[in-house]
Amino acid sequence: MSIRKVYLIQPGRDGKLFGRGTMAPYTLMRLGSLAPDEIPVQIIDEDLEAVPFAEIGPNDLVGITAKTLQIDRTRWLTEQLHARGATVVVGGVHATLAPDEVLAWADAVAVGEAYRTWPQMIEDFDRGELKRSYVDEEWTNLDDLKPITDRVLQQVDENNRYWTPYMEITRGCPRNCTFCTAIRVSGRVMRLRPVDAVVEEIERRKLKRFFLTDDNFGLNFRLNPDYMEKLFKALRKLPLHGWTVQAEQLTADHPDLLKLAREAHMDKIFIGFETVNPGNRKEIGGKAKGNLERYHRSINRVHDAGIGVVGLFVFGFDGDTTDVFQSTYDFIKRSNLDGVSVTILTPFVGTPQRRDMLQEGRILTHVPWSLYDTSHVTYTPGQMTPEELSRGYDWITRKLYSWPSILRRGWSSLSRQPVRAWPRKAVASFSTDLGYRIAYAHRDWAPTQNGQGHIVSGASRDGFMHVLQTG
Numbered sequence: 407m408s409i410r411k412v413y414l415i416q417p418g419r420d421g422k423l424f425g426r427g428t429m430a431p432y433t434l435m436r437l438g439s440l441a442p443d444e445i446p447v448q449i450i451d452e453d454l455e456a457v458p459f460a461e462i463g464p465n466d467l468v469g470i471t472a473k474t475l476q477i478d479r480t481r482w483l484t485e486q487l488h489a490r491g492a493t494v495v496v497g498g499v500h501a502t503l504a505p506d507e508v509l510a511w512a513d514a515v516a517v518g519e520a521y522r523t524w525p526q527m528i529e530d531f532d533r534g535e536l537k538r539s540y541v542d543e544e545w546t547n548l549d550d551l552k553p554i555t556d557r558v559l560q561q562v563d564e565n566n567r568y569w570t571p572y573m574e575i576t577r578g579c580p581r582n583c584t585f586c587t588a589i590r591v592s593g594r595v596m597r598l599r600p601v602d603a604v605v606e607e608i609e610r611r612k613l614k615r616f617f618l619t620d621d622n623f624g625l626n627f628r629l630n631p632d633y634m635e636k637l638f639k640a641l642r643k644l645p646l647h648g649w650t651v652q653a654e655q656l657t658a659d660h661p662d663l664l665k666l667a668r669e670a671h672m673d674k675i676f677i678g679f680e681t682v683n684p685g686n687r688k689e690i691g692g693k694a695k696g697n698l699e700r701y702h703r704s705i706n707r708v709h710d711a712g713i714g715v716v717g718l719f720v721f722g723f724d725g726d727t728t729d730v731f732q733s734t735y736d737f738i739k740r741s742n743l744d745g746v747s748v749t750i751l752t753p754f755v756g757t758p759q760r761r762d763m764l765q766e767g768r769i770l771t772h773v774p775w776s777l778y779d780t781s782h783v784t785y786t787p788g789q790m791t792p793e794e795l796s797r798g799y800d801w802i803t804r805k806l807y808s809w810p811s812i813l814r815r816g817w818s819s820l821s822r823q824p825v826r827a828w829p830r831k832a833v834a835s836f837s838t839d840l841g842y843r844i845a846y847a848h849r850d851w852a853p854t855q856n857g858q859g860h861i862v863s864g865a866s867r868d869g870f871m872h873v874l875q876t877g
């Protein structure tokens with residue numbers, strides 16, 4: 407079979423937010439850039455556009471990347487595409503961690519990063535010899551990452567169609583949190599991209615602001631300080647407006663690097679505090695947790711460098727009782743955090759945590775994958791009922807994302823900036839919490855047969871989901 411065209415699909419979930427997408431299809435941009443120049447490639451983000459089923463036929467190869475919460479939608483898309491004769495390869499986190507489940511309905515599965523195997527899949531399909539499974543077992547050396555091509559950049563138009571483009575500088579994390587899927591996909595060896603390649607990519611993509619997808623960028627403050635210094639010194643020469651990373655609180659122990667990071671235009675760090683309960687250490691990779699004085703100190707130190715802090719918290723560890731919601735809320739209220747993300751622990755496929763919970767009969771088997779979105783309860787917690795976890799989470803999200811709370815944190819964040827920077831920083835000071843207010847409206851989301859859903863109660867009443875769905 408001679409290939410006609412490659413389609414790459416990111417299944418929809420969030421829709422547009424005020425006319426733009428929230429989640430640029432960064433993985434697909436990389437995979438699209440690996441296709442030979444002579445083969446047409448179309449990247450489709452279902453949050454922005456519908457899949458053009460009528461155009462797709464038997465000589466087309468369709469690649470779909472999916473997280474667990476998108477896998478039901480991916481299956482539905484695959485059925486529609488099969489009805490038109492197309493061949494569908496599914497990759498991403500869920501396919502990597504549960505390949506047999508996906509192979510039951512997809513033509514082929516891409517396990518792992520797929521940078522090596524995706525060009526092979528295209529070649530095999532072109533020859534009519536597509537295999538069922540492609541396993542990319544080695545972690546790609548990031549020195550050799552193929553640049554994102556101009557045709558992909560033009561097509562995706564990330565600076566105009568999305569709120570924040572994604573970027574990657576490092577990959578992997580040597581920690582071993584029992585609930586983490588990232589290390590099972592990206593590995594536990596920290597890999598670093600050459601600084602020159604990072605600068606070249608930012609310039610060629612004309613990025614002014616980006617969100618770093620790196621699993622644990624901040625750990626490099628300790629592991630690779632020389633690399634970080636070189637990186638920050640290179641990035642401070644670029645005309646960036648700001649960039650955001652995910653990190654641990656240990657970044658706060660490196661004031662010199664934080665100062666350089668600020669000079670390099672980093673303006674927000676998402677710090678995984680995870681829990682205010684010191685009884686939860688075992689599940690979070692041995693990281694020191696629950697020391698609230700240290701949390702306050704870390705936040706203040708990052709603020710001293712002129713960088714904002716978004717605190718990430720997870721509920722439902724085995725040490726948590728129903729008191730955890732009030733104690734977390736009290737901590738957040740007393741803290742100077744610029745934004746907050748609260749999620750429910752979710753036992754994803756392929757994690758030790760899910761394995762243990764399955765053995766203990768604690769997984770709620772009736773919950774569909776589409777509710778594995780970290781705002782729904784999918785298991786029986788150790789010291790709460792599922793209903794208590796759900797109710798406590800609902801209580802804290804309503805309090806944290808009420809308008810007064812969002813305005814208070816946003817104003818406190820903005821007021822730390824010099825007045826001359828306010829016009830540039832105003833949106834960023836409120837946008838993280840606003841985004842979470844909208845994202846967590848999914849707790850009122852019920853799945854439908856096509857893997858998408860409808861709102862059943864609660865947050866839909868305030869009109870936010872309307873914005874989300876109609877953009």
Ligand code: SF4
Nearest residue numbers: 579581582583586621
């Ligand atoms: S620190 Fe973060 S990236 Fe690393 S294993 Fe834990 S959850 Fe995963």
